[in-house]
Amino acid sequence: MVGRAPAERPPRTDARRNRERLLVVAREAFDEAGPDASLVEIARRAGVGQGTLYRHFPTRAALLSAVLADRIETLRRQAAELSAALSTDEALAAWLHLFLVHARVNQGLAGAFMTEGPETAADCHQTITAAAADLLGRAQRTGTARPDLSPDDLIQIVVGIALATARDGDAGQADRLLTLVLDAVHRTGPVA
Amino acid sequence: MVGRAPAERPPRTDARRNRERLLVVAREAFDEAGPDASLVEIARRAGVGQGTLYRHFPTRAALLSAVLADRIETLRRQAAELSAALSTDEALAAWLHLFLVHARVNQGLAGAFMTEGPETAADCHQTITAAAADLLGRAQRTGTARPDLSPDDLIQIVVGIALATARDGDAGQADRLLTLVLDAVHRTGPVA
DNA sequence: TGGACAACCGGACATCGTGTCCGTATCGTA
DNA sequence: TACGATACGGACACGATGTCCGGTTGTCCA
Secondary structure, eight states, X not given: OOOOOSSOOOOOHHHHHHHHXXXXXXXXXXXXXXXXXXXXXXXXXXXXXXXXXXHHOSSHHHHHHHHHHHHHHHHHHHHHXXXXXXXXXXXXXXXXXXXXXXXXXXXXHHHHHHHSOTTXXXXXXXXXXXXXXXXXXXXXXXXXXXXXXOHHXXXXXXXXXXXXXXXXXXXXXXXXXXXXXXXXXXXXXXOX | OOOOOSSOOOOOHHHHHHHHHHHHHHHHHXXXXXXXXXXXXXXXHHTOOHHHHHHHOSSHHHHHHHHHHHXXXXXXXXXXXXXXXXXXXXXXXXXXXXXXHHHHHTTHHHHHHHHSOTTTTHHHHHHHHHHHHHHHHHHHHHTSSOSSOOHHHHHHXXXXXXXXXXXXXXXHHHHHHHHHHHHHHTOOSOOO
């Protein structure tokens, strides 16, 4: 084991402050303009120089996943809550719906999963997949969900729905497609 | 009815030649670098100025859909062939598989559907949807596909699968997800 | 308290991509 | 051949990304 960082100092207060401001502004900007929002514009609105932005968040993905971190955390928590409050099937359906809505609203979520390799968004993906595994696993053990479906595949197809329906305002279509998928998920027997 | 175009002249030979060269080069470029390939680079490799490129294809989408036009045409033809050769269900499955493969290989296809409004890629979308409507309609009349599914929704979810699985090389996942969807499509009765 | 050093800031800059504009060259026709 | 319509080409304006460095500001210690 090599020498570890020698008592690494905490970041300076102004650095910490700027980081917070950037996150707040970035959240707004991504909500307004989608995941392609201009980074210089974000820096400008946060009242900092571009250098500051790029120092804190070297890439767009880094900023995106930082912004998304708490949404992801929220989704994780909601998975647990729904799992406790509803039946397995209802919980799975409700949570996937929440996930879909979030993924569509800021397409950045789905975008962050896709445009990056596993490096940056790995944590997010990990957390989401774990939550899905929990809910799906319960349904599978209960016998109401087909056993030959992985949490990763489930997440991926919902991401697909989000990506495919992100642009047009037809939210109904996204819901219909999710319903279709859920139908398939619960199909454990042969075709009727 | 107002006066129609007065005997509109055919394009000049050099214009026609340049258009061809651009299409050839663009096809290569999109295959190599994906749908975000640089347009100036395409112009350069085709030996024409940027102005020429933008005159023939005012937007990236215009170029993309021109490049895709023959692939789309191929898909349309294959739909008819499969429809004649196989059972309705097999034809539908086989064609959706072909569509998925094409959409993934050059993500540009799916990209063209998404990044544009209905304006530019309308023809492509129209053709694809029509082919899907044909195959799906037959299955629905046969009674092997759920009646509450529109061709548009079907296409959209396959596009979603393509978008979501375009980056990572796991072609198996795309197939698994398509199978899942097909399962749902054929589910005409209550859950087993 | 105050001074020195590291950490941090800000914005200019280099680079790349898109799409427009217009002077010039070339094609088609009389 | 000569003329007008058509098309060409590249400079240009604009906007975005990411880097770099001189100046500034916190932090720590004497």
